[in-house]
Amino acid sequence: MNETVIVGAGLAGLFAALKLAPVPVTVISPKPLGEGASSAWAQAGIAAAIGEGDSVDKHAADTIVAGAGLCDAAMVRLIVGEAPRRIEELLRYGVPFDRDLEGKLKLQREAAHSEKRVAGINGDRAGKVIMETLIAAVRNTPSIRVLENTAALDLAVADGRVTGIHCYQTNAVHPEPFFLPARAVIMATGGAGQLYRVTTNPEEARGDGLAIAARAGAHVADAEFVQFHPTAIDVGKSPAPLATEALRGEGAWLVNSAGERFMERHHADLELAPRDIVARAVEIERLAGRGAFLDCRAAIGEHFASHFPTVYASCMEAGINPARALIPVAAAAHYTMGGVVTDACARTSIGGLWAIGEIACTGLHGANRLASNSLLEAVVMGGRAAEDMANADLPRTKPFALRPWPHQGAWDTPARTVPQAATLAHLRKSMSASAGVVRDQAGLAGLTSILGISERIFPIRPDIRNMRDVAMLIITSAYKRRESRGAHYRTDYPHTDPAQARRAPTTLTEARADYLTMAAGGATLTARGSMAAEV
Numbered sequence: 345m346n347e348t349v350i351v352g353a354g355l356a357g358l359f360a361a362l363k364l365a366p367v368p369v370t371v372i373s374p375k376p377l378g379e380g381a382s383s384a385w386a387q388a389g390i391a392a393a394i395g396e397g398d399s400v401d402k403h404a405a406d407t408i409v410a411g412a413g414l415c416d417a418a419m420v421r422l423i424v425g426e427a428p429r430r431i432e433e434l435l436r437y438g439v440p441f442d443r444d445l446e447g448k449l450k451l452q453r454e455a456a457h458s459e460k461r462v463a464g465i466n467g468d469r470a471g472k473v474i475m476e477t478l479i480a481a482v483r484n485t486p487s488i489r490v491l492e493n494t495a496a497l498d499l500a501v502a503d504g505r506v507t508g509i510h511c512y513q514t515n516a517v518h519p520e521p522f523f524l525p526a527r528a529v530i531m532a533t534g535g536a537g538q539l540y541r542v543t544t545n546p547e548e549a550r551g552d553g554l555a556i557a558a559r560a561g562a563h564v565a566d567a568e569f570v571q572f573h574p575t576a577i578d579v580g581k582s583p584a585p586l587a588t589e590a591l592r593g594e595g596a597w598l599v600n601s602a603g604e605r606f607m608e609r610h611h612a613d614l615e616l617a618p619r620d621i622v623a624r625a626v627e628i629e630r631l632a633g634r635g636a637f638l639d640c641r642a643a644i645g646e647h648f649a650s651h652f653p654t655v656y657a658s659c660m661e662a663g664i665n666p667a668r669a670l671i672p673v674a675a676a677a678h679y680t681m682g683g684v685v686t687d688a689c690a691r692t693s694i695g696g697l698w699a700i701g702e703i704a705c706t707g708l709h710g711a712n713r714l715a716s717n718s719l720l721e722a723v724v725m726g727g728r729a730a731e732d733m734a735n736a737d738l739p740r741t742k743p744f745a746l747r748p749w750p751h752q753g754a755w756d757t758p759a760r761t762v763p764q765a766a767t768l769a770h771l772r773k774s775m776s777a778s779a780g781v782v783r784d785q786a787g788l789a790g791l792t793s794i795l796g797i798s799e800r801i802f803p804i805r806p807d808i809r810n811m812r813d814v815a816m817l818i819i820t821s822a823y824k825r826r827e828s829r830g831a832h833y834r835t836d837y838p839h840t841d842p843a844q845a846r847r848a849p850t851t852l853t854e855a856r857a858d859y860l861t862m863a864a865g866g867a868t869l870t871a872r873g874s875m876a877a878e879v
């Protein structure tokens with residue numbers, strides 16, 4: 345029996361599986377490997393202070409400034425400090441990072457980075473190529489068993505320890521839940537961008553793992569901080585294709601339909617201002633009916649197809665030649681800063697449960713993620729979880745009994761009947777309108793109608809159930825944070841309040857109680873948490 349299970353096959357999950365070898369591990373993925381993971385869609389690359397004149401101190405300082413007072417300084421130093429070593433490991437797996445004429449890794453500068461420090465591949469294909477390389481390595485590693493077309497439903501926990509995971513087959517017409525016994529589970533299910541109407545994230549980024557861990561009692565923090573990417577390509581596609589930040593790094597600028605370079609009204613760093621500021625500026629132009637467009641004509645022009653092939657293809661598919669025409673852009677849910685609280689070894693508050701990558705909340709990103717720090721976090725924490733697990737003193741009790749899923753007979757799957765399109769559309773539209781780029785108390789309180797979804801989803805449909813639980817965590821945390829900070833902007837509290845410079849860990853049980861208080865008009869609800877930011 346294979347007793348270690350990794351849930352999710354993005355960069356974090358695959359890197360952890362490789363680092364665990366030769367310890368046997370089962371990786372489950374709802375799609376064939378390479379599909380359904382944000383990692384494969386990453387365009388710019390991975391941040392590491394390896395360039396001339398750069399240093400771990402500078403990388404840490406940039407990360408902490410972006411994090412707007414909520415980063416855990418010790419975790420920031422640990423993660424950015426390990427970047428050079430993890431890049432070396434990726435190179436050893438065969439990842440072909442771009443090099444300059446002298447053979448040194450070629451580094452790009454991105455918004456809010458003080459140095460050129462983003463290692464990329466073929467302009468905008470970093471994620472795709474990194475994933476292809478690691479998938480080939482995984483397929484060649486006999487200790488890794490991959491269960492494709494398999495998704496997690498719920499964790500089984502007894503006496504505070506994980507005993508296994510309930511799963512189902514995503515491609516079966518009539519899937520039956522089955523149980524994978526496990527002494528150790530690593531959750532690596534990525535983010536939750538799909539909770540919003542416009543997102544850059546794949547369909548599988550619904551916060552499944554976050555909801556599953558939270559239902560099992562895991563501590564969660566920073567759920568209110570959702571990063572919106574300012575330049576998703578707005579051509580009516582879902583997920584929205586991305587116009588990578590590297591375009592702005594190369595000098596592309598933003599204009600409205602009157603041709604005004606509107607970032608001049610918002611920040612001295614113009615298009616290279618922090619993401620939340622650019623995203624809000626784009627949203628303001630669009631809400632005012634002026635539209636927002638990325639102008640790459642002077643900065644990139646005829647080099648577009650060769651330097652940014654992915655963006656070029658997305659634009660051309662929509663009939664826009666970005667070398668000669670403006671690209672329409674919108675702010676789109678892009679990255680989930682909050683998640684399952686972990687320590688420096690990726691351990692969660694539940695015995696035998698680790699969490700890595702975008703699902704986790706390590707304290708690296710604080711209130712706002714610095715671009716290209718997430719692939720870095722995925723490999724650093726994936727590596728650390730594997731190293732920790734290999735040495736962990738897991739209980740030696742003998743095989744766990746097969747456990748039936750408690751909701752057997754009362755569930756439905758996305759692949760099966762009941763179309764829930766209207767429920768999903770309502771949830772995503774409501775979240776965008778009231779818990780999106782800008783929020784206020786009345787809007788957030790109005791979202792309590794989402795709670796009604798619990799009544800409307802019988803039989804249980806796992807994706808909607810998970811999205812409802814994550815929505816509840818986001819809404820209650822956003823409601824209780826009565827200030828604006830990083831990616832969380834409240835029109836009724838537009839200023840940052842130094843007294844709230846602390847993270848507020850919570851649980852799903854607390855969030856449910858808060859939700860009911862909100863629904864009953866509980867305007868006095870405040871954050872209970874006290875995890876002070878160490879800056």
Ligand SMILES: Cc1cc2nc3c(=O)[nH]c(=O)nc-3n(C[C@H](O)[C@H](O)[C@H](O)COP(=O)(O)OP(=O)(O)OC[C@H]3O[C@@H](n4cnc5c(N)ncnc54)[C@H](O)[C@@H]3O)c2cc1C
Nearest residue numbers: 352353354356382383386388389496533534701702716719
């Ligand atoms: C378009 C785009 C561009 C980006 N560009 C960059 C960039 O240049 N640099 C950077 O650092 N970051 C970038 N990011 C962010 C970065 O890609 C992600 O944060 C990172 O890849 C997350 O890795 P992960 O392994 O945690 O999650 P993912 O790569 O999303 O993998 C999650 C895995 O879990 C699986 N899963 C989901 N639900 C279940 C379930 N119920 N059961 C089992 N498995 C499940 C998914 O199918 C997937 O296999 C970008 C993101 C997007 C969307």
